[in-house]
Amino acid sequence: WRRSLLPPRRLKLRLRLRLGFRLRVRLQLRLKLSAKMRVLLLATMAAAAAAMKVQGGSRRAMVQRSWGAVAAAGLGLGVQGAPANAFFGSNPLEGKVNEVMKLKPQVDLVRSMLKKKELKGGQEDSATVFRYSRAYFKDIPERMGAAAGVAKLPGSQQERLGLLPNLMKGHILELEAACKSQSAEEQLKEMDEISETIDEFIALVKDQVKIKPQKMLYSGDGNVDPEAYFGPFGCDFYGMKRKQGSNSCVESS
16 A cells, blocks of 8 residues: 555655666676685685785786685685696697597408308499498598598608598499499409408507507307397398398398
8 A cells, every 4th residue: 555655756766766676686696606705706806916915026926826826726616627638748640530430340340251252242232332332431531531630640651641531432332333343353353452451551650549449249150149240131130031142131030
């Protein structure tokens, strides 16, 4: 009832003040710092003020004192800095080289299958090689290029490393052409070229990085897990079985 007694202007003013107070409170809550951050901020301000009072000291000395206090406050509060390897000891080349190495087992697998005539050309086997090329091999040139971009090898070695991605791209294009012609002999020839290019890549960078060993997908001892052997292209992957003497899949009995 008191509000009704207030003149309209005073009532509007009071409502505005109350709304303004609520907005300020909300803003303060949103911008509210954690206790640790507030203490760190106060320590920074105090250190800066103390540095400004130093007479006869150089500006460099003042900055050192100020940031020394800030660092001490941060350590006391358990504020964590960036990991050491962000500045020291990191090797960007190593990660990129190992990205290439992750695809080597698939290269070795297809090459081995062609050598042992487990992949014999023709429509079905050539389609299998082609699918491996599109699923795995097509990424090798790009990964090699990324590694070459950060490597710092001696002159001629760096130049050669920079050429390998384009050479690899050419071998993959020729492999896919051999798949379309359904020639197992040509497919094996290009798989040899792809494998040799990877080996040359490894030889160039091996002294600069630690290369992670990759598990072989096919041991050649006859005791092969079909899922590891063919990956997503194997019969077992689809609940089928391999036809004797062929790479065709048939329904499991």
